[in-house]
Amino acid sequence: MERISKYQLGAMIILFQIGSTPLFELGIKAKQDAWLVVIVSMIMGLLLLLLFLAIQRREPEKNLSRLLVHYFGPIAGKIVIFIYVLFFTYESFRNVRDLGDLTLMTILPRSPISLIMLILMSLSVYAIYKGLEVFFRVAEFIVTGVLVFYFILIVMSFISGTVHLDRLLPILENGIQPVLLESIRSVWFPFGQMFTFLMFWSYLNEKKAMSKTSILSYFISGIVILLTNTINLVVLGPQFSDISTVPLLQSVQLIQIAEIFERFDALVILLFYAGIFIKSTLWYLAAVLGLSQLFNTDYRRFVLPVGVIVYSTAFIPPNWQSHLELGELVGVNFMMNPILLGMIPAVLFIIMLIRGQANK
Amino acid sequence: MKRTMNKISQPEHTERLSSSLRKNMDRIKSLTGNSSDFITRTFQGANGLSMAIVYINGLTDTTVINDNILKPILSETEADMAEQRTLADSFTAIKDIFLTVGTTNTVNKIDDFMSALYNGNTVILAEGWDLAISASTSKWEQRGIEEPSSQSVIRGPKDGFTENINTNVALLRRRIKSPNLWKIDRKIGLVTQTDVCVMYLKGIADDAVVKEVLQRLDRIETDSILESGYLEEFIQDQTFTPFPTIINTERPDSVAASILEGQVVVLVDGTPFVLVLPVTFFKFFIASEDYYQRFDIASFLRILRYCAFTVSMLLPSLYIAITTFHQEMIPSTLLVSLAAQREGIPFPAFFEAFMMEITFEVLREAGIRMPRAIGSAISIVGALVLGQAAVEAGLVSAAMVIVVAFTAISSFVVPAFNVAIAARLIRFGLMILAATLGLFGIMSGLFFLLIHMTALRSFGVPYLVPVSPFVPKNLKDTVIRVPWWMMVTRPRLFSKKNNVRQNVNLRPDPSGKEEEKS
Incomplete structure (x- = not known):
């Protein structure tokens, strides 16, 4: 069986969590308190993470699909796995489309979106064919670069004098309630998505380091998300962050130092590209692994079929706006995130507890 | 037959x-x-x-x-x-x-x-x-020990391997006076009966690697082995890759250093080039001189080499991508001067760059193959006709000539010639990607390379060690080189056992007796 090290796991968590998140301004409904929303939902997400870790620690060698079959029974378990496979595929498609639209809107306005998404998908297919271990090592290789680059962007925002900290005032203008409500909505993305690692924690070679590494890298990614979120608020102000399509891009465009360090937006797109590539591939890999464990065969058989589905569904939303609306509809109105990322894991954990008691 | x-x-x-x-x-x-x-x-x-x-x-x-x-x-x-x-x-x-x-x-x-x-x-x-x-009674005419022509140094031993395998073994024995330096002989090539020997430091080299090397050597059934390049292609892990997974060198000091780190070397009679394996990508950027010069300068030079390698791989494609797709990234004054230069150029940037790169590759190849006597003619043709005249004739922009020239110079900085060639090859692929999809294309190409390189192995050792998989202890001698007294352990993955190389408390202490390490 392929194995991953704690560094690889940590790198993957950081990149996966950052992923496409800086594209969006989390919790902007709470206006200038959006950064508080990030902090609160990060803490609430930590609870979810602890739940996932608790599940995994009871059965460190079984991944999600084995756990579901074992505790939900073969039939119900397999149905739930299949639902998760659909969910992973859906999330992968979202990221692929994110990148397609993002590239089209910014650096390559005249290129066909089909080509851009095709290239992303081919890279994913290639990475997955090379195996899980190779893919995790790719994340390990680029994580330092990504973190350093985000750090440089943040520092440069400060140096270039575009930061106006007073834009965070007044804090808690409308009381704590809007912040909490907004946090409950945004806990699922991206923090609740740590759920995906239930598919991968079992590959870790040092099980002892699992919780520590996961929580540490969860916080590192959380801090990056918090900082980029806050930079948007302090550079653009809450109103403009709300209406801007990709606020971080706008904030970065304002950086101007010594007439040389300016107009970094194309590089920021590349940064997004790295994050989205990792994230969509991990979802994709999770779907493929889920399917292979559902049918008990080699996972490479499912790489192309799933890839074709991801690629073709990525054309469904006619434009970026409806892509976002679809996300809202599925994630919030259909309650998909709370059910799949919150309730089912909780039920699973309870069943594990009960069975554990019964066995004693 | x-x-x-x-x-x-x-x-x-x-x-x-x-x-x-x-x-x-x-x-x-x-x-x-x-x-x-x-x-x-x-x-x-x-x-x-x-x-x-x-x-x-x-x-x-x-x-x-x-x-x-x-x-x-x-x-x-x-x-x-x-x-x-x-x-x-x-x-x-x-x-x-x-x-x-x-x-x-x-x-x-x-x-x-x-x-x-x-x-x-x-x-x-x-x-x-x-x-x-x-x-x-053997005695035949042979080249004496001379300074290696492919890898020269300012400071460090000036002897190089010769075509005689016994001389080469002797050069190593003179450096490593230990009974643990083991040598296993093979004869490969049904017709040429070439002497090949595998040398390693018993107890430090990984026995599994030694076994694997011998197995791969024994598998070879061919009529001739005339150079270590023949062997390299027979025993390397992956054929379809531009990246070499075995180092060749004609410097005895760097081979000795490799043996001491637990690597295995293969000597072939008839060539001064010795194979060193397993290797990682970063090993190709290490010159033996790094260990003889001061550590801070060596570290600086190493970083410079990585940058130069990146430049030699990326610069033309970045130029194409930025001038074709992302003009907004260029600072305004520079943009104006670039635009003025490119005004009269009849070709798109990609074609211009491609033409110049091919020209330079031809010049370089000519420079290696031509008779020495007409060397100056080539440099006149190269510098004047293809550079200055092309610009004056309005065929290429001056900026393009600078880009190509800098790319070319950068590719000579990498100590290992075979990795520098890889960059040359990859450069063309990236230029095509840059011309079609701009920075996005370059980035996709780099991701592809990264996945490819991550999956590469050299005799079981992942190619991108110690960055991925991350081995913190090996970082002390990868991008930078720490002072000798800090290199307490050998690189893991080459030598799994017996890791300690030297005493821990070797930091020179001015108050006590200072010791020079060599």
Whole structure:
């Protein structure tokens, strides 16, 4: 069986969590308190993470699909796995489309979106064919670069004098309630998505380091998300962050130092590209692994079929706006995130507890 | 087809020498087709024993043959011989008493007989023996030890490997005076019978790697090995990759350093280039001089090399991408001057860059192959005609010439030539991607390369160690080099056991006695 090290796991968590998140301004409904929303939902997400870790620690060698079959029974378990496979595929498609639209809107306005998404998908297919271990090592290789680059962007925002900290005032203008409500909505993305690692924690070679590494890298990614979120608020102000399509891009465009360090937006797109590539591939890999464990065969058989589905569904939303609306509809109105990322894991954990008691 | 050909030209392994001198001599003559450089001399030993010596002209030292073989045998006295009644006695007497050469061996098969000749030995036969004595008399003209032409240094030893495998082994033995430096010999190539040897430091090199190397060497069944490049392609892990997974070098000091780190080296007779394996990508950026110069300067130079490699791979494609797709990234004043330069250029940036890159590659290849005497002509053509005149004629922009020139210079900074070539090849792919999809294309290309390189292995060692998989302890000698006293451990993954290289408290302490480490 392929194995991953704690560094690889940590790198993957950081990149996966950052992923496409800086594209969006989390919790902007709470206006200038959006950064508080990030902090609160990060803490609430930590609870979810602890739940996932608790599940995994009871059965460190079984991944999600084995756990579901074992505790939900073969039939119900397999149905739930299949639902998760659909969910992973859906999330992968979202990221692929994110990148397609993002590239089209910014650096390559005249290129066909089909080509851009095709290239992303081919890279994913290639990475997955090379195996899980190779893919995790790719994340390990680029994580330092990504973190350093985000750090440089943040520092440069400060140096270039575009930061106006007073834009965070007044804090808690409308009381704590809007912040909490907004946090409950945004806990699922991206923090609740740590759920995906239930598919991968079992590959870790040092099980002892699992919780520590996961929580540490969860916080590192959380801090990056918090900082980029806050930079948007302090550079653009809450109103403009709300209406801007990709606020971080706008904030970065304002950086101007010594007439040389300016107009970094194309590089920021590349940064997004790295994050989205990792994230969509991990979802994709999770779907493929889920399917292979559902049918008990080699996972490479499912790489192309799933890839074709991801690629073709990525054309469904006619434009970026409806892509976002679809996300809202599925994630919030259909309650998909709370059910799949919150309730089912909780039920699973309870069943594990009960069975554990019964066995004693 | 080939196999049958070899069977005809090569004696059977089992064919033994006959006890008749005449038959043996005829066999040798028929095998070699009476080639005139096979010298045979028949004579009568002192006690009337009819004998013969065989050697190859040019591979042997005739003074040794005269003074140490012929003279002792011919000047045996009757009294000496009277002792020896039987043929076996005369054989041991000659082998052990009379011959005054360094090594003597007993040969009983035609096969061994021939290979003894090829190694420059002189073989002594006699009527009635079904054995022969091979005495070492080898001496042939060879290049002396010179400074390596492909990897030169400012500070450090100036000797380089030669074409002789024994000299090369000796150069290593002189550096590592330890019985643990083990050497395993192989002969590869059915026709060429090339000597190949594997050397490693027992107890530090990974035994699994040694075993794997030997297995891969033993698998080779080919007619010829003329250079270590032949072997490299037979034993490397992955063929379809631009990246080399085995280092070749002609510097004994860097090979010795590799052996001391637990790597395995393969020496091939007939070439000064020694293979070092397993390797990681970052090893190609290490020059042996890094360890002789001050650590801070060495670290700086190493970082410079990584940057230069990136530049040599990326610069033309970045230029294409930015001027074609992302003009907004160029600072305004520069943009204006670039636009002014490009105004009269009839080609798109991609075509312009492609043309210039090809031109430069041609120049470079010409520079290597051409006769030395016309070197200056090439540089005039290169600098004036293709550079200045092309700009003045309005075919290419001056900025493009700068880009190509800088790219070219950068590619020479990498110490290992084979990795520098990889960058040259990749550059063209990236230029096409840049011309079609701009920065997005370049980034996709780099991701592809990254996945590819992550999946590469060199004898089981992942190619991108120590960055991915991350091995913090190995970082001390990758991008930077820490001072010698801090390099307490050997790189993990090359040597799994016996990791400690030196004492921990070696930091020079001015208050105590300072020690120089070399």
